[in-house]
Amino acid sequence: MxxxxxxxxxxxxxxxxxxxxxxxxxxxxxxxxxxxxxxxxxxxxxxxxxxxxxxxxxxxxxxxxxxxxxxxxxxxxxxxxLSESNVLLSSYKDYKRDKITNENIKSFYKNMLFLRRFEEKVGQLYGLGLIGGFCHLYIGQEAVSVGIEAAIEKDDNVITGYRCHAHLLSRGASPYKILCELLGKDEGISKGKGGSMHMFAPENNFWGGHGIVGAQVPIGTGLAFASKYKNKSSLSVTYFGDGAANQGQVYESYNMASLWNLPIIFCIENNQYGMGTSIKRASAGTDLSKHGESFGIPGYAINGMNPISVYLGALKAVKWVRDGNGPIILEMKTYRYRGHSMSDPAKYRTREEVQKMREEQDPIEFIKKELLDNNIFDNEKIENIDNKIRAEINDLADKAKNAALSKEDNLYKDVLFNGEDN
Ligand SMILES: Cc1ncc(C[n+]2csc(CCOP(=O)(O)OP(=O)(O)O)c2C)c(N)n1
Ligand SMILES: [Mg+2]
Known part of the structure; x- marks a missing residue:
C-alpha cells in the first residue's frame, strides 16, 4: 500500500x-x-x-x-x-504556512501598515477641518485589501463603495494624489471633485469609489462582462459590505454573473455593521457567503482579519475564476475599529467589543508576531519600517496641504465620456 x-x-x-x-x-x-x-x-x-x-x-x-x-x-x-461548508477557507493557519514565503509576510506587514498609517493621517486631517464631505476609514480591515491584491494581477479590475482609500492604494495609485483629492486639490486623483467617496484611477484599473450602497456591484459585473466580451483574461474583484449585500441589485448581479459565467469575485467585506445596525439585526440570512447558492455561485467565508487566510482564499478564488468556472463569493469576516463615517454616535456597539477585537484580532499585530516568531524581522526593523512610513505620509500630507485648490473650470471637465474605448 x-x-x-x-x-x-x-x-x-x-x-x-x-x-x-x-x-x-x-x-x-x-x-x-x-x-x-x-x-x-x-x-x-x-x-x-x-x-x-x-x-x-x-x-x-x-x-x-x-x-x-x-x-x-x-x-x-x-x-x-461543498456548499454546506462555508467555513471552508476560514481556518487556514499553520498547516498552510508552507505556501507563504517570508517575502509575502514582509509585504503584508508593510502594505497593511501603510494603509493604517495613511487612514490615521486622514482621520487627523478630517479632525482639523481640512477635509470636507463624508469620509469613511478602513482601519481594522487592512488584511482584506492587502491579501486580495497580493493574489490578483494589475490587469484585473477592482471596484468598491465609498470606503475606498485603501483599495486604491493597494492598486498602486499615488498616495499624494489621494491626499490631494481628500483636500479638494487640483492634483487630486479625481481633480478634487470627487472627495473621499468618489476616487477613480482607470490607469490602475480601479473603477471607484461609489456612494450609493451596492451600486458598484452591477458595475463590477459589467467590468467582468467586458473582460469576457473582449476575450481578456482579467477578472473583476467587486467589493461591497454586509449592508450592501442585501440590496436588490446585488442579486440581479449574481444572477447575470452566473447565467453568463462571468469572471468575477464578489468580495463581501463583512465588518459586522452597516451604518448604524449590526448584520444580525439587518439580515435575514447572516451567512453571506451562501447568498449565491440558488444562483449556483459557490461561496466561502474567510477570516478577514488574517492576511494569510485572505491571500490563500483569494488564490483559490482567482484560480476558480480564471479556469472559466464563473463567479465566486468570498465573504471576508472583518471588523472596522472607527465609526462608520467620521460622524458616528456608535451607539450600536460597545467600546469593549471594539477593544477586544483590537487586542485579540488585529491583522497587523498578527503579522508582526509572524515576523518575530519566524525571525524574519526583529523589533528594531519593525519599528524602523513604521517610522519610515509615518514620515513618508507626513511629508505627503504637508505637500498636499500646500497644493493648489481645484480650479473652477474642472467642474465642467470629465463629466461625460468622449474618449476612445480600449
Ligand atoms: C442606496 C443607499 N442607501 C443608503 C445609503 C446610506 N448608507 C451609506 S453607507 C450605509 C451602510 C452600508 O454598510 P455596509 O454595506 O456594511 O458597508 P460598510 O460601511 O460597513 O463598509 C448606508 C445605509 C446609501 N449611501 N445608499
Ligand atoms: Mg458593513
Whole structure:
C-alpha cells in the first residue's frame, strides 16, 4: 500500500491522530480510537474512511489529491458538502504556512501598515477641518485589501463603495494624489471633485469609489462582462459590505454573473455593521457567503482579519475564476475599529467589543508576531519600517496641504465620456 502511505500527511493536516479520530467519530457516529488513526500512517488510510476525510479536508480548506479519492469517486460526489461548508477557507493557519514565503509576510506587514498609517493621517486631517464631505476609514480591515491584491494581477479590475482609500492604494495609485483629492486639490486623483467617496484611477484599473450602497456591484459585473466580451483574461474583484449585500441589485448581479459565467469575485467585506445596525439585526440570512447558492455561485467565508487566510482564499478564488468556472463569493469576516463615517454616535456597539477585537484580532499585530516568531524581522526593523512610513505620509500630507485648490473650470471637465474605448 505504498501509494496510500503517501497520504499520511493528510492526517497531520487534520490535526494529527488524536484530533482526527475525534473529528471522524463525531462526524460519522462510529467510535474510532486514536491508535487506529495513527496506524494509518504506516498502513494507509482505508477507503471506507476516505469520504469522511475528504469532507473534513474540504471543510478545512485543503486541497484533495486526485489519487486520494476512492475508486469511482471524484470531487463532484462531494458537491453538496461543498456548499454546506462555508467555513471552508476560514481556518487556514499553520498547516498552510508552507505556501507563504517570508517575502509575502514582509509585504503584508508593510502594505497593511501603510494603509493604517495613511487612514490615521486622514482621520487627523478630517479632525482639523481640512477635509470636507463624508469620509469613511478602513482601519481594522487592512488584511482584506492587502491579501486580495497580493493574489490578483494589475490587469484585473477592482471596484468598491465609498470606503475606498485603501483599495486604491493597494492598486498602486499615488498616495499624494489621494491626499490631494481628500483636500479638494487640483492634483487630486479625481481633480478634487470627487472627495473621499468618489476616487477613480482607470490607469490602475480601479473603477471607484461609489456612494450609493451596492451600486458598484452591477458595475463590477459589467467590468467582468467586458473582460469576457473582449476575450481578456482579467477578472473583476467587486467589493461591497454586509449592508450592501442585501440590496436588490446585488442579486440581479449574481444572477447575470452566473447565467453568463462571468469572471468575477464578489468580495463581501463583512465588518459586522452597516451604518448604524449590526448584520444580525439587518439580515435575514447572516451567512453571506451562501447568498449565491440558488444562483449556483459557490461561496466561502474567510477570516478577514488574517492576511494569510485572505491571500490563500483569494488564490483559490482567482484560480476558480480564471479556469472559466464563473463567479465566486468570498465573504471576508472583518471588523472596522472607527465609526462608520467620521460622524458616528456608535451607539450600536460597545467600546469593549471594539477593544477586544483590537487586542485579540488585529491583522497587523498578527503579522508582526509572524515576523518575530519566524525571525524574519526583529523589533528594531519593525519599528524602523513604521517610522519610515509615518514620515513618508507626513511629508505627503504637508505637500498636499500646500497644493493648489481645484480650479473652477474642472467642474465642467470629465463629466461625460468622449474618449476612445480600449
Ligand atoms: C442606496 C443607499 N442607501 C443608503 C445609503 C446610506 N448608507 C451609506 S453607507 C450605509 C451602510 C452600508 O454598510 P455596509 O454595506 O456594511 O458597508 P460598510 O460601511 O460597513 O463598509 C448606508 C445605509 C446609501 N449611501 N445608499
Ligand atoms: Mg458593513
Amino acid at each position: 505504498k501509494q496510500d502511505n503517501d497520504f499520511s500527511y493528510l492526517i497531520d493536516l487534520l490535526g494529527g491522530g488524536r484530533l482526527l479520530a475525534k473529528s471522524l467519530s463525531n462526524y460519522t457516529n462510529i467510535t474510532l480510537n486514536e491508535k487506529t488513526v495513527y496506524s494509518w500512517k504506516q498502513q494507509g488510510i482505508p477507503d471506507k474512511w476516505k469520504p469522511a476525510i475528504i469532507k473534513l479536508l474540504i471543510k478545512s480548506g485543503n486541497d484533495i489529491p486526485e489519487l486520494f479519492f476512492p475508486p469511482g469517486m471524484n470531487i463532484y460526489n462531494f458537491n453538496s458538502s
